[in-house]
Amino acid sequence: xxxxxxxxxxxxxxxxxxxxxxxxxxxxxxxxxxxxxxxxxxxxxxxxxxxxxxxxxxxxxxxxxxxxxxxxxxxxxxxxxxxxxxxxxxxxxxxxxxxxxxxxxxxxxxxxxxxxxxxxxxxxxxxxxxxxxxxxxxxxxxxxxxxxxxxxxxxxxxxxxxxxxxxxxxxxxxxxxxxxxxxxxxxxxxxxxxxxxxxxxxxxxxxxxxxxxxxxxxxxxxxxxxxxxxxxxxxxxxxxxxxxxxxxxxxxxxxxxxxxxxxxxxxxxxxxxxxxxxxxxxxxxxxxxxxxxxxxxxxxxxxxxxxxxxxxxxxxxxxxxxxxxxxxxxxxxxxxxxxxxxxxxxxxxxxxxxxxxxxxxxxxxxxxxxxxxxxxxxxxxxxxxxxxxxxxxxxxxxxxxxxxxxxxxxxxxxxxxxxxxxxxxxxx
Amino acid sequence: xxxxxxxxxxxxxxxxxxxxxxxxxxxxxxxxxxxxxxxxxxxxxxxxxxxxxxxxxxxxxxxxxxxxxxxxxxxxxxxxxxxxxxxxxxxxxxxxxxxxxxxxxxxxxxxxxxxxxxxxxxxxxxxxxxxxxxxxxxxxxxxxxxxxxxxxxxxxxxxxxxxxxxxxxxxxxxxxxxxxxxxxxxxxxxxxxxxxxxxxxxxxxxxxxxxxxxxxxxxxxxxxxxxxxxxxxxxxxxxxxxxxxxxxxxxxxxxxxxxxxxxxxxxxxxxxxxxxxxxxxxxxxxxxxxxxxxxxxxxxxxxxxxxxxxxxxxxxxxxxxxxxxxxxxxxxxxxxxxxxxxxxxxxxxxxxxxxxxxxxxxxxxxxxxxxxxxxxx
Numbered sequence: 001x002x003x004x005x006x007x008x009x010x011x012x013x014x015x016x017x018x019x020x021x022x023x024x025x026x027x028x029x030x031x032x033x034x035x036x037x038x039x040x041x042x043x044x045x046x047x048x049x050x051x052x053x054x055x056x057x058x059x060x061x062x063x064x065x066x067x068x069x070x071x072x073x074x075x076x077x078x079x080x081x082x083x084x085x086x087x088x089x090x091x092x093x094x095x096x097x098x099x100x101x102x103x104x105x106x107x108x109x110x111x112x113x114x115x116x117x118x119x120x121x122x123x124x125x126x127x128x129x130x131x132x133x134x135x136x137x138x139x140x141x142x143x144x145x146x147x148x149x150x151x152x153x154x155x156x157x158x159x160x161x162x163x164x165x166x167x168x169x170x171x172x173x174x175x176x177x178x179x180x181x182x183x184x185x186x187x188x189x190x191x192x193x194x195x196x197x198x199x200x201x202x203x204x205x206x207x208x209x210x211x212x213x214x215x216x217x218x219x220x221x222x223x224x225x226x227x228x229x230x231x232x233x234x235x236x237x238x239x240x241x242x243x244x245x246x247x248x249x250x251x252x253x254x255x256x257x258x259x260x261x262x263x264x265x266x267x268x269x270x271x272x273x274x275x276x277x278x279x280x281x282x283x284x285x286x287x288x289x290x291x292x293x294x295x296x297x298x299x300x301x302x303x304x305x306x307x308x309x310x311x312x313x314x315x316x317x318x319x320x321x322x323x324x325x326x327x328x329x330x331x332x333x334x335x336x337x338x339x340x341x342x343x344x345x346x347x348x349x350x351x352x353x354x355x356x357x358x359x360x361x362x363x364x365x366x367x368x369x370x371x372x373x374x375x376x377x378x379x380x381x382x383x384x385x386x387x388x389x390x391x392x393x394x395x396x397x398x399x400x401x402x403x404x405x406x407x408x409x410x411x412x413x414x415x416x417x418x419x420x421x422x423x424x425x426x427x428x
Numbered sequence: 429x430x431x432x433x434x435x436x437x438x439x440x441x442x443x444x445x446x447x448x449x450x451x452x453x454x455x456x457x458x459x460x461x462x463x464x465x466x467x468x469x470x471x472x473x474x475x476x477x478x479x480x481x482x483x484x485x486x487x488x489x490x491x492x493x494x495x496x497x498x499x500x501x502x503x504x505x506x507x508x509x510x511x512x513x514x515x516x517x518x519x520x521x522x523x524x525x526x527x528x529x530x531x532x533x534x535x536x537x538x539x540x541x542x543x544x545x546x547x548x549x550x551x552x553x554x555x556x557x558x559x560x561x562x563x564x565x566x567x568x569x570x571x572x573x574x575x576x577x578x579x580x581x582x583x584x585x586x587x588x589x590x591x592x593x594x595x596x597x598x599x600x601x602x603x604x605x606x607x608x609x610x611x612x613x614x615x616x617x618x619x620x621x622x623x624x625x626x627x628x629x630x631x632x633x634x635x636x637x638x639x640x641x642x643x644x645x646x647x648x649x650x651x652x653x654x655x656x657x658x659x660x661x662x663x664x665x666x667x668x669x670x671x672x673x674x675x676x677x678x679x680x681x682x683x684x685x686x687x688x689x690x691x692x693x694x695x696x697x698x699x700x701x702x703x704x705x706x707x708x709x710x711x712x713x714x715x716x717x718x719x720x721x722x723x724x725x726x727x728x729x730x731x732x733x734x735x736x737x738x739x740x741x742x743x744x745x746x747x748x749x750x751x752x753x754x755x756x757x758x759x760x761x762x763x764x765x766x767x768x769x770x771x772x773x774x775x776x777x778x779x780x781x782x783x784x785x786x787x788x789x790x791x792x793x794x795x796x797x798x799x800x801x802x803x804x805x
Binding site: 065116119120121122123124125126127129130131133134136137138140141144145149161163164383384385387388391392394395397398399401402405406408409410412413 | 589614777793
């Protein structure tokens with residue numbers, strides 16, 4: 001945590017976030033969508049997308065960059081879902097089996113991707129993009145051709161002519177309740193209650209941390225920060241009560257999928273805790289400098305491999321969570337946009353190619369999905385055509401990724417130039 | 429033997445073997461080989477220029493031009509502006525559509541538009557597209573100079589963003605030509621047919637048939653091939669010129685070239701301008717041969733087949749020649765052209781040829797990427 005609080009520094013650091021915050025607020029204002037509607041959509045989208053976005057963090061810290069290869073992980077997740085559909089396993093048990101089936105696949109796919117990345121050092125991000133396309137070819141070859149033509153399968157999800165799977169698959173058993181909302185519907189809580197709980201948690205956390213740190217007497221958090229956090233906590237508690245007391249009953253009925261959010265919280269916790277282990281320190285070390293890390297005795301290739309494998313497995317699980325919310329799987333399309341959207345999200349949240357944390361992921365999902373929700377209606381309101389909003393959205397996705405990559409590369413070039421100049425001065 | 433294999437390269441051997449296998453399968457199934465030959469020749473001309481666009485950028489050291497859609501957008505812009513101009517000329521009676529009942533013997537066309545008229549639209553499209561492409565390529569080249577070492581990672585997103593940005597332009601641009609805009613609502617159409625404008629204008633020029641049997645012909649689109657080979661020759665001349673050699677030197681060994689007084693940065697800009705211009709002209713040639721123009725998301729992924737083709741032809745991410753373009757386009761596009769009907773004959777509606785394209789195209793790019801760090805360091 002940065003103890004020195006300077007407005008200018010903060011603005012400069014969060015320029016991307018602020019830009020998209022403005023865009024989102026502006027979009028909400030012109031789109032004329034009702035606030036409860038936006039909130040309902042947003043809560044759903046946060047629940048289904050955040051896990052996938054969180055899967056990007058470890059490779060970024062380990063210096064591999066934006067892992068476009070999570071598409072491969074998403075495919076593993078879908079294979080798990082196809083498996084449970086074939087055996088007609090429903091509900092949360094089905095999803096558990098799907099996760100179980102997809103994990104070894106994701107480990108294997110992640111291993112292959114990591115091997116590729118280690119062979120294409122410096123070009124991981126284009127390699128990741130292409131490996132997604134390539135894997136998609138193999139995936140289609142398997143599910144459009146091998147299934148049916150080589151392995152005879154009789155199931156409702158196979159196309160009428162018996163070769164290949166249908167384009168859309170209703171997951172789970174045919175006659176049961178399926179797997180739609182299997183995780184989301186376990187426990188649902190009202191949004192306003194959830195927010196109040198969140199605020200209480202924030203206050204409690206601040207107090208406990210303060211107590212804990214004082215006891216260890218290592219470093220204390222500045223008083224200002226503590227007061228800021230406490231005020232924030234109180235505000236978080238008061239806001240829903242205020243809003244509801246104005247009589248907006250629609251807002252009161254919005255539900256939060258508690259278990260999905262809990263899973264996200266667990267992954268957040270994992271991402272934070274792993275950084276405190278030896279492995280996490282190795283990730284950070286190779287992210288800073290592969291050369292220094294290898295001199296210090298870290299096996300760079302192996303550590304990179306672990307980072308990519310973890311990311312791929314999380315992506316597989318993330319795709320399962322994503323699709324249980326959607327309900328039907330677009331067999332040949334659901335995985336394709338995963339990488340782009342997740343990466344655009346985390347970048348909008350303020351992450352860079354070499355630095356990311358869980359807050360970047362969470363803020364990014366909120367902002368990106370808000371832009372997603374409002375852009376068609378905003379496009380219609382501003383230009384009379386919803387398509388413009390959609391094109392703008394896609395432009396934002398690619399543009400944000402492009403700009404982030406450019407900034408990263410530019411910094412790298414500047415660094416090497418200054419290093420070279422330094423060397424020259426030494427020679428002189 | 430192993431020397432020969434090494435000289436040809438394993439990926440090229442695999443793809444050649446695949447091509448021959450598909451051809452033999454087609455022959456065994458009794459499919460019309462003369463049709464295959466006609467289609468392959470046409471496809472080579474169609475995709476040739478887009479593949480050729482890879483040569484200058486690879487030679488300059490910026491890697492295959494994954495941002496080819498920037499050039500393609502310039503070409504499409506030139507095309508729709510040209511169509512708009514001729515629509516207005518026609519509307520105001522300045523230069524009216526010259527339709528003819530029958531074309532001269534040296535010109536074959538789908539529509540009934542006179543050769544001179546369709547050629548005028550074609551040439552105007554290119555003339556408008558080139559300055560736009562030069563500007564875009566200049567900006568893109570300048571950007572690449574800021575981010576040396578990461579060109580290949582950034583390029584696809586520059587291309588993608590260009591396509592998405594132009595999607596907005598296609599909708600809001602105030603075009604009036606009823607042939608290219610939606611009859612209702614704003615914006616240009618997704619695809620529009622070119623047979624009443626400049627479709628097949630190059631293909632049809634001096635087109636002739638080679639008789640290979642009773643009622644069997646191989647169609648040779650002479651104009652298209654001439655244009656392609658002429659462009660290849662011009663690019664070849666450029667690479668042999670003083671500037672071209674400097675660019676090549678800068679791409680192969682930047683430090684050495686810098687030491688010998690070569691301005692690498694400007695060389696990279698020039699090479700990328702050339703690449704972008706080739707992309708722009710390439711899409712116009714492509715569209716006239718295809719007979720349709722595709723706007724919006726159509727060109728989003730067009731860079732990848734072009735990159736794959738030049739790599740299959742024997743180029744690497746750091747070295748490329750014009751000969752690689754010709755060999756690679758013939759092999760890759762030939763394979764895809766023949767695989768489509770053969771796969772459909774074997775397994776109707778299986779999409780097998782599209783799957784083959786995905787695997788071959790992306791496999792060869794991945795293969796080339798794994799070689800980047802090992803060569804020329």
